[in-house]
Amino acid sequence: MKKTLHINIGNSIILIEEDAYEMLTTYLIEVKQYFAKNADDLEIVTDIENRIAEMFGEMLVQQQKKVISIADVQSVIKQMGSVKDFESSEEENGGEYKKDNLPFSSVKKLYRDTDQAMIAGVCSGLAHYLDFDIRWIRLTALFTVLIGGAGILAYIILWIMIPRAETKTEKMYMKGQETNLRGFANIHLEPLMEQSKGFLAEFFDVIGNFATGTGKAIFKVIAIGIIAASSFFLISLFIAMIALLGIWDADVANYFPFSIVNDEYFTPLTVSAFVVGAIPLLALILFSARVAFSKREVNKTLSFVLLIVWLAGMAPLIIYITKISSEFKEGAEFSQVTELKPYTTYTLTVDRTRFFSKQDSMSYSIDAENYRGKKILTDIDDEFKAPRDTRLWLEKSENGKISLTENFRSRGRNFETALKNAQNIHYDFLQTDSVINFNPMVQLEKNVRWRGQEVELTLKIPVGTTVIISEEFRRYMSGNIYWDCEHEDRKGFYELLMTDDGIKCKYEATGRKSE
Amino acid sequence: MRKGILEYCVLLIISRGEIYASDIIGELKSARLLVVEGTLYPLLTRLKNNGLLSYNWVESTSGPPRKYYVLTPEGKAILSQLDGTWQELVYAIENSKNKS
Numbered sequence: 001m002k003k004t005l006h007i008n009i010g011n012s013i014i015l016i017e018e019d020a021y022e023m024l025t026t027y028l029i030e031v032k033q034y035f036a037k038n039a040d041d042l043e044i045v046t047d048i049e050n051r052i053a054e055m056f057g058e059m060l061v062q063q064q065k066k067v068i069s070i071a072d073v074q075s076v077i078k079q080m081g082s083v084k085d086f087e088s089s090e091e092e093n094g095g096e097y098k099k100d101n102l103p104f105s106s107v108k109k110l111y112r113d114t115d116q117a118m119i120a121g122v123c124s125g126l127a128h129y130l131d132f133d134i135r136w137i138r139l140t141a142l143f144t145v146l147i148g149g150a151g152i153l154a155y156i157i158l159w160i161m162i163p164r165a166e167t168k169t170e171k172m173y174m175k176g177q178e179t180n181l182r183g184f185a186n187i188h189l190e191p192l193m194e195q196s197k198g199f200l201a202e203f204f205d206v207i208g209n210f211a212t213g214t215g216k217a218i219f220k221v222i223a224i225g226i227i228a229a230s231s232f233f234l235i236s237l238f239i240a241m242i243a244l245l246g247i248w249d250a251d252v253a254n255y256f257p258f259s260i261v262n263d264e265y266f267t268p269l270t271v272s273a274f275v276v277g278a279i280p281l282l283a284l285i286l287f288s289a290r291v292a293f294s295k296r297e298v299n300k301t302l303s304f305v306l307l308i309v310w311l312a313g314m315a316p317l318i319i320y321i322t323k324i325s326s327e328f329k330e331g332a333e334f335s336q337v338t339e340l341k342p343y344t345t346y347t348l349t350v351d352r353t354r355f356f357s358k359q360d361s362m363s364y365s366i367d368a369e370n371y372r373g374k375k376i377l378t379d380i381d382d383e384f385k386a387p388r389d390t391r392l393w394l395e396k397s398e399n400g401k402i403s404l405t406e407n408f409r410s411r412g413r414n415f416e417t418a419l420k421n422a423q424n425i426h427y428d429f430l431q432t433d434s435v436i437n438f439n440p441m442v443q444l445e446k447n448v449r450w451r452g453q454e455v456e457l458t459l460k461i462p463v464g465t466t467v468i469i470s471e472e473f474r475r476y477m478s479g480n481i482y483w484d485c486e487h488e489d490r491k492g493f494y495e496l497l498m499t500d501d502g503i504k505c506k507y508e509a510t511g512r513k514s515e
Numbered sequence: 516m517r518k519g520i521l522e523y524c525v526l527l528i529i530s531r532g533e534i535y536a537s538d539i540i541g542e543l544k545s546a547r548l549l550v551v552e553g554t555l556y557p558l559l560t561r562l563k564n565n566g567l568l569s570y571n572w573v574e575s576t577s578g579p580p581r582k583y584y585v586l587t588p589e590g591k592a593i594l595s596q597l598d599g600t601w602q603e604l605v606y607a608i609e610n611s612k613n614k615s
Binding site for chain 2: 010011012031035038039040043044047048050051053054078079080081082085086
């Protein structure tokens with residue numbers, strides 16, 4: 001089945017197949033171009049057209065058919081002669097009609113190439129016409145748009161002014177292909193263009209196509225970016241999982257917040273957390289890959305499997321998180337009071353070096369024999385190891401005795417476990433004469449999980465006792481102490497005095513006396 | 516060398532009486548002077564514009580009306596001139612050939 005057209009040639013109405021029509025049009029345009037220089041071009045071409053019409057008429061009668069086919073056009077052209085035949089016979093006869101400008105076959109016309117269009121084919125048309133690489137034309141156009149936007153106006157004007165290459169012949173002129181039958185054969189198999197439209201209709205078409213053309217290119221770039229980022233996160237997640245599972249001895253399990261998780265839950269929780277995190281990333285990568293590489297839609301079975309695996313990962317994650325949260329349900333605390341040697345002035349400080357007891361060294365898997373009596377610098381600067389868990393309050397002693405109360409607190413599934421957790425707290429301080437050295441943080445035995453263990457210290461001192469606080473202490477401890485009571489002589493120290501009204505800055509309490 | 520001969524032949528063919536372009540071509544083709552029809556039309560147009568030819572429109576049984584060409588008196592005069600020139604040429608060539 002072929003599309004046929006009615007044409008009027010030499011005042012005859014002829015029914016002609018579309019491909020035959022294209023070929024005939026090409027031929028007639030060639031002929032017109034060839035004779036364009038001749039003063040009598042119109043008459044010559046009319047003669048030729050009339051003759052062609054006559055030949056068609058004869059063919060239809062002789063072959064008893066109604067439609068002119070491409071074979072008929074070919075035979076007519078053979079009889080009439082192509083432009084090359086005209087040229088060669090002219091050479092013999094003195095070359096009267098030879099055009100003295102460019103050889104005919106390379107004549108180019110400016111059309112918009114909507115086949116290679118980003119927007120409306122202005123740049124691609126210019127590229128054909130100027131015989132430039134289209135990329136340079138587009139770059140130049142983009143540049144003119146970026147500097148002041150003059151390019152946009154120029155583009156729209158060119159869009160309106162330059163006709164679109166609609167027929168195959170026009171496309172051949174646009175590309176400067178040899179507009180003879182060989183050139184025609186080159187594009188003969190190309191699909192036919194749709195019907196011509198007005199500027200506005202084309203404008204909206206172009207806006208629509210932009211989303212699937214240039215817009216698509218932008219989406220592709222974004223999609224590739226997403227793929228790269230997702231892949232990076234996926235790999236990070238995988239490394240994190242491996243580290244947490246202890247395949248590399250990263251010791252992260254002892255750091256907050258991983259120190260919350262019970263040992264027996266740790267592996268399944270890590271794996272399920274990985275699955276829950278990784279599946280959406282994987283889905284994102286698959287989806288972006290589809291956008292970027294225009295692949296067909298992700299297999300339904302695959303997406304279903306992904307969903308199931310994700311849910312399967314989500315379930316244990318929720319269960320374990322619920323279980324772990326339940327271990328914070330009940331609280332328990334107990335106190336331990338230690339009487340201190342009486343002095344009128346105490347210096348409170350935090351020493352980041354501490355003495356390991358035998359118990360400590362065992363809990364840290366340190367060979368007690370080799371480390372006895374040695375100072376070990378503990379890494380308490382690491383904020384992630386545990387939340388701040390030590391506080392100190394200064395209170396007035398009513399009975400004149402000086403004491404330090406350690407209040408150990410923890411949480412647990414029930415009161416017993418909470419109390420047990422509280423009893424597992426190791427906290428030490430050391431009094432050397434009037435200097436009290438505090439451990440800035442709670443020590444948990446290895447394998448004891450963090451359950452909100454904390455220590456609240458209450459130092460009870462009688463009225464008139466001076467407390468000097470070091471800068472280190474101020475940094476690591478919290479409580480009710482007035483931290484801005486700077487010492488008059490010693491820089492980096494703070495001086496407080498217990499009065500009848502409670503603790504006060506010493507210079508406030510005694511300031512008037514010293515003046 | 517062949518320049519002018521085609522025109523002379525066309526004038527000769529037309530001088531025999533009113534004739535249609537495709538019939539001219541038929542004769543020219545059999546005389547191996549022309550291969551394709553397309554080259555004849557500019558020739559005819561040029562001769563006509565030089566006043567050597569004129570044409571009449573004749574209704575055709577099939578298709579559009581046809582142009583039938585005839586010689587003008589001027590064309591006839593030119594043709595007799597050309598006849599003379601041709602005789603001179605033939606004489607010159609024959610003479611050269613026979614003496615060798």
